[in-house]
Amino acid sequence: MNFSRDRRLETLCEEMRQFAEQKLERDLQRRDAEGSFHEENWQACAGKGILGLYVPEEYGGSGYDMVTTIHLLESLGYGCPDNGFTLGINGQMWAVQEPILKFGTEEQKKKYLPPMINGTSKGAHGMTEESSGSNAFQLKTTAEKVDGGYVLNGKKIYIGLGPVADIILTFASTNPGRGRWGISTFIVDAKSNGITLSPAQSKMGLRTGPMGEIEFKDVFVPADCLLGKEGAGASIFNSSMDYERSFIFTSHVGSMARQLDDTVLFVKQRKVGGDPIGKFQSVSNRIADMKVRLETARMFLHRCASLIDQGQPVSMEAAMAKLVISELFVENSLSSIRLHGGKGYLSGSDSERDLRDAIGGVIYSGTSDIQRNLIAALLGL
Numbered sequence: 112m113n114f115s116r117d118r119r120l121e122t123l124c125e126e127m128r129q130f131a132e133q134k135l136e137r138d139l140q141r142r143d144a145e146g147s148f149h150e151e152n153w154q155a156c157a158g159k160g161i162l163g164l165y166v167p168e169e170y171g172g173s174g175y176d177m178v179t180t181i182h183l184l185e186s187l188g189y190g191c192p193d194n195g196f197t198l199g200i201n202g203q204m205w206a207v208q209e210p211i212l213k214f215g216t217e218e219q220k221k222k223y224l225p226p227m228i229n230g231t232s233k234g235a236h237g238m239t240e241e242s243s244g245s246n247a248f249q250l251k252t253t254a255e256k257v258d259g260g261y262v263l264n265g266k267k268i269y270i271g272l273g274p275v276a277d278i279i280l281t282f283a284s285t286n287p288g289r290g291r292w293g294i295s296t297f298i299v300d301a302k303s304n305g306i307t308l309s310p311a312q313s314k315m316g317l318r319t320g321p322m323g324e325i326e327f328k329d330v331f332v333p334a335d336c337l338l339g340k341e342g343a344g345a346s347i348f349n350s351s352m353d354y355e356r357s358f359i360f361t362s363h364v365g366s367m368a369r370q371l372d373d374t375v376l377f378v379k380q381r382k383v384g385g386d387p388i389g390k391f392q393s394v395s396n397r398i399a400d401m402k403v404r405l406e407t408a409r410m411f412l413h414r415c416a417s418l419i420d421q422g423q424p425v426s427m428e429a430a431m432a433k434l435v436i437s438e439l440f441v442e443n444s445l446s447s448i449r450l451h452g453g454k455g456y457l458s459g460s461d462s463e464r465d466l467r468d469a470i471g472g473v474i475y476s477g478t479s480d481i482q483r484n485l486i487a488a489l490l491g492l
Contacts, residue, residue, distance in 0.1 A: 120179060124186040130159055131190025139193050139319075140459045146311060146318040148275060149196060156200060157230025161187060165204075166212060171225035177416040181361050185412075188365025192461060194468035195320035197362035202271045202320075203227060205355040207234030207280045211298065214339040214347050223278060223298060235276035236355075237267040237299075237325055238348060248291040248345060252327065254283035260334045261285070261297065263305075263327040271475070273323040274311045276301045281327075282344050294344030298336045305330040316467030353425050355476050356433035357415035363472065364412055364436060367405045367443050370465055374398065374447050388450075397446050404439040411435050427489045434482035437472035444469045 116124060134155045142149060156162060165180040166172025175183070188197050211223050226232035243249040252265025263283055267273070279299045286293030301308060305328040311321035339347055375398060378389035388394050411432040418425050444466035448455040455462035473479045 116182065120182060123179075124182055127159075127161075127183050127186040128190040130155075131187050134159075135191040135193060135196070139464075142193075143195075143318050143464055144459070146313055146321075148199075148311070148319060148321045149193075152193075152196060153199075153233075154230045156187075157228065160228075161200060162204060162208070162230070163224075163228035166208065166224060166228060170212070170220055171228040177419045178413065181358065181412060181416040184358070184361040185365040185368070185409075188362030189369045190365075191362070192366065192369065192464075193319050194363060194366055194465065195317035197366075198317055198359070199272050199320040201359050201362055202236065202355075203234045205358050206236035206271075206351055207278075209354045210280060210296070210338065210347050210351040213350060214296075214343070215298075216335075218335070219298065219338065227278075232277040233272055233275055235270050235272045235279050235301075235325070236351070237270055237273075237279045237281040239267060239269045240265065241268055248294060248348075250282060250284060250294065252281070252283040253287065254285045254295060254297065254332070256285065257331075260336070261332045263297070263299070263330040263332055265327050267325040267327075269322060269475075270325055271320060271322050273325050274308050274321040276308065276325075279306075279325060280338070282348060285341050289342065291345040292342050294348075295341045296338040296344045296347045297332050298338055299327075299330065299332055300336075301325075303330050303332070315470065316464070317471050349426075352476070353429045354419075356429040356482070357419070357425055358412070359476055360408070360433070360436040360440070360472065361412060363440055363469075364405070364408050366465065366468075367408060367440055370443060370447050370461070371398075371401050371405055373461065374401065374450050378450055394450060397450060401443045401446050404443050408436040408439045427486065430477075430482045430485040430489070433476060434479050434486070437469075438479060440469040440472055441466070 135152050160173050163172030164175050164183055165177060168174045191197055208224060208227055211219060227234050240250050240252065242251055254261040254263050265283060279301050281297045281299045282294055283297060284293050285295040307326040309323040312323050314322060378394050378398065379387050381388050415425050415428050415432050418428060447462040448466060451462045454460060457463060
């Protein structure tokens with residue numbers, strides 16, 4: 112792995128950071144309190160080309176390699192303190208666009224990728240159900256084959272970008288008797304008759320990234336909306352999870368870097384008895400731990416990017432990255448609050464919001480314990 116940035120990449124990253132600071136940091140405290148999604152910010156990111164950083168140019172993207180893409184998304188997170196919003200950006204990129212890019216027909220890629228990249232369409236990943244949380248393949252949504260396509264029935268819950276989605280990458284059983292091998296994947300128009308999108312649900316953190324339920328009642332889906340082959344849903348899901356678990360926290364690693372810089376500045380300025388509190392060993396040790404956690408998270412993230420650029424498998428590394436980065440973001444957020452004291456504990460402070468946002472990371476895309484199970488299984492246990 113090479114963590115250095117050449118002059119060109121350094122310039123691109125600085126431009127991304129400045130863009131995020133100047134264009135995206137808009138009234139965040141109010142929007143976080145209200146749980147409101149910022150459409151203008153989304154369109155600004157689309158105009159900047161962020162949603163298509165790694166997508167080939169023929170589908171509207173920039174065609175960057177994965178390492179470059181990760182550097183840029185990290186810079187986005189550094190400049191934009193809105194963790195819910197950047198989670199939505201990363202969620203669409205890795206859980207919706209990537210499966211279509213990898214498994215879609217040429218017609219599907221040309222139809223669905225450019226609108227998501229240019230901001231005219233938003234994509235949600237429809238897997239989780241009431242009966243299939245940690246065990247994703249115990250889903251109840253069905254897709255019955257009919258003339259010209261399929262009819263979907265079922266309900267998805269906890270779906271990121273669900274309330275504002277235009278397309279839904281939906282997993283449904285086309286052959287319930289075959290279990291996981293009977294699951295198929297569909298690219299579903301969210302405006303189809305029979306689809307109900309719930310309003311955004313109130314939640315502890317990541318409030319500016321809307322999450323909700325999606326219900327399918329006798330929804331007809333044309334046959335050309337099947338992604339991959341019938342029964343390939345489990346394979347498509349596992350592939351998409353490799354990318355999602357590897358990179359869903361990319362911008363949050365940038366947030367951890369900003370969080371550290373802000374905390375270092377605070378302990379240099381905050382004085383007790385005439386001395387900056389950063390001079391106290393208990394404070395400086397906590398800062399050192401924050402730095403170690405940040406660089407550990409960054410190494411896991413960039414290891415996944417490097418392996419993907421080399422065409423190597425990443426299932427083990429993705430599970431480890433998801434586990435480690437999510438837990439370390441929580442730990443650094445707790446340290447930030449402790450070092451900011453009462454100021455950090457106040458509602459609306461960056462430290463308080465970061466902690467609420469970080470906690471969600473140990474749950475979504477597979478809980479921390481599920482990642483441990485995956486790692487153990489990959490070790491043959």
